[in-house]
């Protein structure tokens with residue numbers, strides 16, 4: 001549902017990092033280049049974290065009645081008592 005929300009800051013950091021590294025390369029500015037590369041690494045870590053999180057999210061079962069996360073072995077929702085089958 002809010003899975004797409006986490007992507008925005010990661011994309012912003014990646015685009016900013018690429019732009020900073022690019023202009024650092026053109027302007028021969030090592031500080032700008034270094035900071036750009038740093039931002040790209042942070043962005044890639046964010047991509048890794050999000051893809052890992054979204055994989056885990058698939059395995060989490062939710063109650064169709066109240067959207068409460070339930071264990072896969074549960075037969076009844078712990079929150080609303082909806083019968084899970």
Ligand SMILES: [Zn+2]
Nearest residue numbers: 063066077080
């Ligand atoms: Zn429920």
